[in-house]
Amino acid sequence: MFCGSGGVGKTTIAAATALGAATHLGGRVLVLTVDPAKRLADALGLRGGLGNVERRVSPEILAAAGIEVRGELWAAMLDTKQSWDALVLRHSPDEATAYRILENPLYRNITARFVQSHDYIAMERLHELHSAGRYDLIVVDTPPTRNAIDFLDAPQRMAEFFGGRLLRWLTVPYRIGGRRGARLVNLASRPFYQVADRILGSQFLEDIAEFFVNFQTMYDGFVERAHAVERLLRDRRTTFAVVSTLESAPLQEAEFFLAALAERDLPIGALVLNKTLSTALVEPAGEEAARRFIDDGRAIAEALAHTGEPALAEVARTERLLATLAESYRNFSVVAKREAELRSELAGAPDLVLTVPQTDADVHDLRGLAAIADALFLGTAR
Amino acid sequence: MGKSTVAAGLAHLAAQRGKRVLVVEVDAKGDLTDLFEHARVGFEPVEVARGISVMTIDTEASLREYLKLNLRVPMVGRIGPIASMFDFVANAAPGVKEILTIGKIGWEVRESIEGRAPWDLVIVDAAASGHVVAQLGAPEAIGGLVRMGSVSDQTGWLQALLADPEITALNVVVTPEEMPVAETIELIARVRDELEVPLGVVFVNRVLPELLHRADEVLFGALAEEPAGAVLRDRAGPGASSVIAAGRLAVALRRSRAAHLTRLHEAIDLPKLYLPELFVRSAGIRVTRLIAEAIGDELGI
Structure with missing residues (x-):
């Protein structure tokens, strides 16, 4: 899982x-x-x-x-x-x-x-x-x-839900009276039903009741199933x-x-x-190299131009890119340090x-x- | 995606401009108050910075308040522990949790409009995209199911509030990565399809800076190979290859993110605000300020 x-x-x-x-x-x-x-x-x-x-x-x-x-x-x-x-x-x-x-x-x-x-x-x-x-x-x-x-x-919740006492309480008046039968008669005077009725309305309570009266026909299978699912979660496999x-x-x-x-x-x-x-982003060698990319940028760029590699011929451009790379390294280094910190904690x-x-x-x-x-x-x- | 960061940055920007802001944390992880370097807060709004109050949604506290305010139910104290009542309501009637969340937020907004609450702006750090449609759709869904009772009375005004473009805007925060972009495209389609809630803007967060100009690409390629590698190691030490490797990663990430940005552009016609990736050690007031500045820049204020 x-x-x-x-x-x-x-x-x-x-x-x-x-x-x-x-x-x-x-x-x-x-x-x-x-x-x-x-x-x-x-x-x-x-x-x-x-x-x-x-x-x-x-x-x-x-x-x-x-x-x-x-x-x-x-x-x-x-x-x-x-x-x-x-x-x-x-x-x-x-x-x-x-x-x-x-x-x-x-x-x-x-x-x-x-x-x-x-x-x-x-x-x-x-x-x-x-x-x-x-x-x-x-x-x-x-x-x-x-x-x-x-x-x-x-x-667990699913099993409790369908087997819930509150749910049974709530559907009692409808189960007794039948869907179109007596409304909240005796029980209606009880505070619980008054509150439930005022919040949800009796029509909705009837809908819930109808649904659960039907649902109850599969209650046993359903609850057994929920328990089996729970056992599987706890299984050593x-x-x-x-x-x-x-x-x-x-x-x-x-x-x-x-x-x-x-x-x-x-x-x-x-x-x-x-x-x-x-x-590698948190190692001191990287930071040292980044520092040199900036501090010795000119000299490094010149040395690179000396290799004769055509792409490395423009010293000023190379110097600028070395500085950019060093900056970017430092940016990622900050994030890598944060990661290392979070990991250690x-x-x-x-x-x-x-x-x-x-x-x-x-x-x-x-x-x-x-x-x-x-x-x-x-x-x-x- | 940095939802909380953007919410905090927006709150900071508004407060700077003299607004009184309430930030509502829905998925309480407590990281929102971290962004103001303030201790966690509960259901009661707490001023965490000048002009910015934060509260955390607690559906049970919300129900308690609702019963007290709207029903004036005198027997609430006598029907036993409210927790069991809450369990029932939240579990048996689907969507009740959602409507208690959205209802509380709507209530704060309505109270403010009518002058009974002090907020000029209510910012909601909402649930993840999978949940937010269910949450915002709750009034309509409940309205369809519950046709009587006080819950039914409540859904009408909430729906109107949520649908009013003068009052409500659903803003989306996305990072330019594959999954978040796909989810955002899907979310916006669902919002348009299933909800009446007006869409605002898309905050595109964590946009990486362009490292290389096109003309530099060949140069970078050469730096990453020999003989340049030997020169760099010689002059800058063994860490030189790490710096080059980090550059390669930055370029690749920027490139793959650019492709996702293009997809976002093509699929979504909402206004977009771009916020930069912040390379910082930790979240806190500094990050909040930086994000506020970035939002301000994007808005031209």
């Missing part, structure tokens, strides 16, 4: 890990992404994009990129709405109930519009793929959540990897997440620091901290992914 805040390259790292596992370890490997952009599909050479159904990255395309895989690489993208619908169809007692739920405006809103529903369904889909037993390794690129805890606690850049905001979130995992006794496999600058990091260097270009093809995979698996970037 790859977690981390947005913009740190989580999807790329997850895909590279899956590719690396298929290349270096073998077996059937699936990467499940939540990134709706077509990027990953393009990078994997999967024309027509990704959906809920897993697709195999063809060995020919991998071979064409110079990658020899021992295993198989598969990819899928989470489609929240489709996954919810599948869940309802699976757990409903009959088709009529299933379609009543699917047509309910409240259900449509929960699944389509509101963010919390993604957290749960990603876990649910993982469980489904895991239970099918088709893969040796499933790499999950988790949805970017507002709060890391939200998604760790999603299965599940490992979490936190991805971050060496910038303060993503790191804060990473630390928060590491703490949350530790608190829940969930296994932390690795911390991946992505897009880091080279440590990192709290709660696991034993395995992997560093993936900032590359000259964006990663948008298999070669780029393979380079990261090698950095991760062969330790070339540690």
